[in-house]
Amino acid sequence: MTSTVDSFAELGLSESLLKTLSEIGYETPSPIQAQCIPILLDGHDILGMAQTGTGKTAAFALPLMETIDIKVSKPQALILTPTRELAIQVAEALQSYAKNLPGFHVLPIYGGQSYTIQLKQLARGAHVIVGTPGRVMDHLERKTLNLDHLKTLVLDEADEMLRMGFIDDVEWILEHTPEQHQTALFSATMPEQIRRVAQKYLVEPREIKIKAATATVAAIRQVYWQVSGMHKLDALTRILEVEDDFDAAIIFVRTKTATVELADKLNARGYAAAALNGDLNQQMRERVIDQLKSGALDIVIATDVAARGIDVPRVSHVVNYDIPYDTEAYVHRIGRTGRAGRTGNAILFVAPREIRMLRTIERATRQPIAPLTLPSRADVTNKRVADFKAKVAEVLDAEGLDFFANIVSQLCEEKDVSAEEVAAALAMMAQEGKPLQIAGEDPAPRPFREDRGDDRRPASFGDRERKPRFEDRGERPRFEDRGERSERPRFEDRPPRSERPARPAPAGDMVRYRIDVGREHGVEVRDIVGAIANEAGIESRFIGRIGLYEESSTVELPAGMPAEAANALKRTRVRGVPINLRPDEGRPGGGFSGERKFKKKPFADR
Numbered sequence: 211m212t213s214t215v216d217s218f219a220e221l222g223l224s225e226s227l228l229k230t231l232s233e234i235g236y237e238t239p240s241p242i243q244a245q246c247i248p249i250l251l252d253g254h255d256i257l258g259m260a261q262t263g264t265g266k267t268a269a270f271a272l273p274l275m276e277t278i279d280i281k282v283s284k285p286q287a288l289i290l291t292p293t294r295e296l297a298i299q300v301a302e303a304l305q306s307y308a309k310n311l312p313g314f315h316v317l318p319i320y321g322g323q324s325y326t327i328q329l330k331q332l333a334r335g336a337h338v339i340v341g342t343p344g345r346v347m348d349h350l351e352r353k354t355l356n357l358d359h360l361k362t363l364v365l366d367e368a369d370e371m372l373r374m375g376f377i378d379d380v381e382w383i384l385e386h387t388p389e390q391h392q393t394a395l396f397s398a399t400m401p402e403q404i405r406r407v408a409q410k411y412l413v414e415p416r417e418i419k420i421k422a423a424t425a426t427v428a429a430i431r432q433v434y435w436q437v438s439g440m441h442k443l444d445a446l447t448r449i450l451e452v453e454d455d456f457d458a459a460i461i462f463v464r465t466k467t468a469t470v471e472l473a474d475k476l477n478a479r480g481y482a483a484a485a486l487n488g489d490l491n492q493q494m495r496e497r498v499i500d501q502l503k504s505g506a507l508d509i510v511i512a513t514d515v516a517a518r519g520i521d522v523p524r525v526s527h528v529v530n531y532d533i534p535y536d537t538e539a540y541v542h543r544i545g546r547t548g549r550a551g552r553t554g555n556a557i558l559f560v561a562p563r564e565i566r567m568l569r570t571i572e573r574a575t576r577q578p579i580a581p582l583t584l585p586s587r588a589d590v591t592n593k594r595v596a597d598f599k600a601k602v603a604e605v606l607d608a609e610g611l612d613f614f615a616n617i618v619s620q621l622c623e624e625k626d627v628s629a630e631e632v633a634a635a636l637a638m639m640a641q642e643g644k645p646l647q648i649a650g651e652d653p654a655p656r657p658f659r660e661d662r663g664d665d666r667r668p669a670s671f672g673d674r675e676r677k678p679r680f681e682d683r684g685e686r687p688r689f690e691d692r693g694e695r696s697e698r699p700r701f702e703d704r705p706p707r708s709e710r711p712a713r714p715a716p717a718g719d720m721v722r723y724r725i726d727v728g729r730e731h732g733v734e735v736r737d738i739v740g741a742i743a744n745e746a747g748i749e750s751r752f753i754g755r756i757g758l759y760e761e762s763s764t765v766e767l768p769a770g771m772p773a774e775a776a777n778a779l780k781r782t783r784v785r786g787v788p789i790n791l792r793p794d795e796g797r798p799g800g801g802f803s804g805e806r807k808f809k810k811k812p813f814a815d816r
């Protein structure tokens with residue numbers, strides 16, 4: 211990164227926020243953060259242009275949090291986002307930044323969620339509201355949302371709101387907010403209409419544009435893998451295993467925490483890996499780099515800053531495990547390979563929502579980045595067998611084989627077996643604990659993932675041949691929702707669970723659980739399935755019958771849930787309500803009011 215700001219401390223944030231940032235592992239501000247935070251802290255309006263994934267949320271959230279008066283439990287900031295997913299995501303981000311701010315309350319409000327709950331939550335008071343335009347407008351019209359104490363208004367992904375037809379609602383909201391407040395508008399592009407809105411409603415805004423850098427990266431083979439169907443960690447090890455010219459790798463992630471976690475996981479899988487991050491002192495950092503040079507380490511997992519300027523000629527691969535914030539960071543990262551006249555390889559993991567960043571990188575570097583097909587199980591096996599043969603061949607050339615040849619002859623005689631059989635037994639011994647094959651067929655799917663993805667999307671177990679989770683049922687995966695009106699139901703074409711044709715019966719015993727959300731909370735079956743699938747790492751097809759009642763619901767899950775999944779589910783929220791999952795002891799449906807016949811909506815859903 212060329213941004214000259216190396217630490218959040220230089221930006222004027224309070225000690226308490228700095229502490230939080232360090233706790234959540236943010237090491238350095240991203241370029242948009244470095245530029246926006248001081249300006250927003252100074253009270254100016256901002257017109258910011260930056261791609262997805264550049265860290266805009268913290269860029270506006272951190273300064274606005276400095277202005278919040280916790281004692282006043284009235285909305286002091288309003289953030290408008292195009293979709294409910296984004297509203298929830300931004301609200302979660304704010305909540306995490308508020309770790310050391312007791313009593314801080316952020317409330318997401320969006321269409322499709324029950325008004326009853328929203329009204330209750332609004333009445334309870336929140337310091338920050340994050341909402342979709344339609345629903346925010348409704349609440350303003352109904353006077354259930356009062357913006358008299360507003361200090362900051364943020365329009366996040368303004369071009370997306372325009373594209374989705376929300377721009378009139380947005381303008382209406384801008385018209386109906388008190389004059390005196392700071393406004394920040396963020397957009398990946400700046401179409402005429404957005405510029406017009408900015409001119410009309412922003413006061414002498416500072417314009418921030420995160421430019422894409424150009425660079426030449428000719429000696430480096432660049433590929434990307436679109437994250438899908440498999441956990442990133444599995445994909446990574448599979449790729450590393452079959453890459454022909456693999457010698458050493460630097461893997462880039464976003465946070466210090468992630469460097470350590472990934473290093474641990476790779477060590478557990480037998481790689482000589484270590485983390486390199488800003489928490490290490492100079493001496494420790496140098497040690498890691500020396501070990502990488504000498505071959506004591508093969509993989510270093512690093513943050514951008516920590517890896518700056520590393521020059522280790524044997525680094526054959528750079529893996530962008532987390533996509534970088536900007537093209538300059540990308541160019542810096544991949545410049546760690548292809549050194550000293552060697553060729554290098556750069557692999558980029560791209561989540562569906564980051565595709566735009568991929569295209570930006572391609573434009574900036576003027577190099578196409580080719581899609582990578584993940585190696586299949588057969589590829590991995592072939593590679594392992596080839597390596598094994600090569601190793602054996604090497605020993606065949608070695609001195610002193612006669613002694614062992616003699617032993618083999620004796621064995622053949624004593625056991626009445628062929629030399630081939632003895633060789634096979636020896637090969638098996640030699641490979642003990644290091645199977646050449648990834649076991650037989652596709653592994654039988656297990657209902658619980660061992661490894662919780664760091665992607666929001668659940669991973670599935672099998673190979674690349676395996677379909678993405680929803681495809682086979684004609685459902686649309688969650689990540690595509692971003693492009694739609696937030697108010698639209700997610701899987702509208704999908705018949706309700708009870709009406710669906712028989713699915714493959716989940717193997718094994720099922721246990722029924724009770725959860726504290728029901729119709730009253732505006733919850734639908736798909737919300738429950740989605741939350742449980744995501745939070746507990748259970749593929750949705752393993753989730754059994756769901757009984758939706760007024761105040762609570764039941765859900766059947768495979769027996770033998772790991773403690774980690776059970777704990778995750780205790781904390782899980784559906785539509786903002788903690789579900790408090792526990793084994794169901796009551797009669798089915800007993801003690802509940804059952805279906806309410808005339809469910810009256812306070813006002814029409816937009």
Ligand code: ADP
Pocket residue numbers: 235236237238239240243260261262263264265266267268464465
């Ligand atoms: P955008 O809104 O520009 O698409 P986000 O604000 O959603 O980007 O940030 C993308 C990801 O980067 C999030 O997972 C966020 O936690 C992470 N992130 C943001 N800023 C930093 C930082 N300074 N250091 C490390 N990770 C960060």
Ligand code: MG
Pocket residue numbers: 263266267366
């Ligand atoms: Mg964002």
